[in-house]
Amino acid sequence: LKKKASAWEKEASKVNLAAVLGAGIMGGGVAYQSALKGTPILMKDINQDGINLGLKEAKKQLVKRVDKGKMDAGQMADVLNQITPTLNYGDFKNVDLVVEAVVENPKVKDAVLRETEDAVRDDTILTSNTSTISINKLAANLKRPENFCGMHFFNPVHMMPLVEVIRGEKTSDRAIATTVAYAKAMGKTPIVVNDCPGFLVNRVLFPYFGGFIGLVRDGADFQHVDKVMEKFGWPMGPAYLLDVVGMDTGKHAGEVMAEGFPDRMKHDGQTAIDVMFENNRYGQKNDVGFYKYE
Numbered sequence: 009l010k011k012k013a014s015a016w017e018k019e020a021s022k023v024n025l026a027a028v029l030g031a032g033i034m035g036g037g038v039a040y041q042s043a044l045k046g047t048p049i050l051m052k053d054i055n056q057d058g059i060n061l062g063l064k065e066a067k068k069q070l071v072k073r074v075d076k077g078k079m080d081a082g083q084m085a086d087v088l089n090q091i092t093p094t095l096n097y098g099d100f101k102n103v104d105l106v107v108e109a110v111v112e113n114p115k116v117k118d119a120v121l122r123e124t125e126d127a128v129r130d131d132t133i134l135t136s137n138t139s140t141i142s143i144n145k146l147a148a149n150l151k152r153p154e155n156f157c158g159m160h161f162f163n164p165v166h167m168m169p170l171v172e173v174i175r176g177e178k179t180s181d182r183a184i185a186t187t188v189a190y191a192k193a194m195g196k197t198p199i200v201v202n203d204c205p206g207f208l209v210n211r212v213l214f215p216y217f218g219g220f221i222g223l224v225r226d227g228a229d230f231q232h233v234d235k236v237m238e239k240f241g242w243p244m245g246p247a248y249l250l251d252v253v254g255m256d257t258g259k260h261a262g263e264v265m266a267e268g269f270p271d272r273m274k275h276d277g278q279t280a281i282d283v284m285f286e287n288n289r290y291g292q293k294n295d296v297g298f299y300k301y302e
């Protein structure tokens with residue numbers, strides 16, 4: 009059955025050139041995925057080290073594709089050429105859609121989004137990859153909030169199919185349709201959700217982590233829980249997943265969820281996530297979390 013396009017889907021503008029702000033874990037992944045699927049992208053960071061990291065990550069994924077015989081060296085070079093690293097907003101007047109993926113700090117994001125709005129055309133769509141900050145709050149200081157929405161990728165970007173497209177109170181249908189179309193062009197599965205703490209995925213995921221935290225507090229062995237959940241059919245258990253997400257990110261997102269839903273997400277006392285965090289066991293990003301990584 010062919011699904012009928014919603015009225016708003018017809019409002020999409022074509023994204024011929026995208027830009028990503030922040031060349032970190034997520035920004036580098038977005039640049040790689042966009043280039044791989046044929047949409048050229050500018051990748052802006054504030055320092056060359058950031059840019060180098062983003063490019064290194066993209067190259068690593070491409071080398072894997074070459075090793076697997078999915079592309080040859082020439083095709084790899086073509087994809088890398090679609091990513092233009094930059095430290096300034098020079099070419100941003102040509103950009104149709106921006107994905108902001110800088111650090112999860114509302115003040116930094118606010119400043120970055122406002123300076124980007126001044127650097128792009130009036131019709132350019134701005135999106136944020138924030139995991140926890142309200143889209144309506146980020147829109148509050150923008151001149152064109154109708155052109156703004158959330159575009160929440162999951163980590164690692166090249167593997168995770170879902171993208172949450174978050175509609176703010178002032179977001180236009182054109183902004184949603186353009187972002188949905190760009191996500192599809194990147195080979196992703198977009199879902200449109202309203203603005204609320206945790207959007208959709210984290211509203212499901214964090215109560216699950218809460219169940220895990222309770223089990224550990226009751227004396228369960230975290231490795232045992234992971235093994236059981238793998239047998240249940242999940243690709244990984246909750247402790248391993250927290251190591252992938254990062255304990256700092258997990259702790260912060262958990263606090264945002266508890267603030268947004270105090271009746272449902274409250275944990276008394278210290279949680280296993282708090283203990284890991286306080287002992288600098290952030291997970292895969294520093295090679296030690298619930299598990300050790302070499």
Ligand code: NAD
Pocket residue numbers: 029030031032033034035052053054055058059109110111112113116120137138139140160161162163252253257
């Ligand atoms: P990161 O720390 O790996 O990367 C952030 C990058 O932003 C750094 O390279 C930094 O130099 C750069 N940056 C900082 N200020 C900047 C500015 N003014 N202009 C341009 N670049 C700037 O962070 P990350 O894990 O990639 O997270 C980025 C965003 O994605 C956050 O909002 C986070 O919540 C969200 N997110 C992260 C994950 C995850 O699992 N890591 C998943 C989904 C969403």
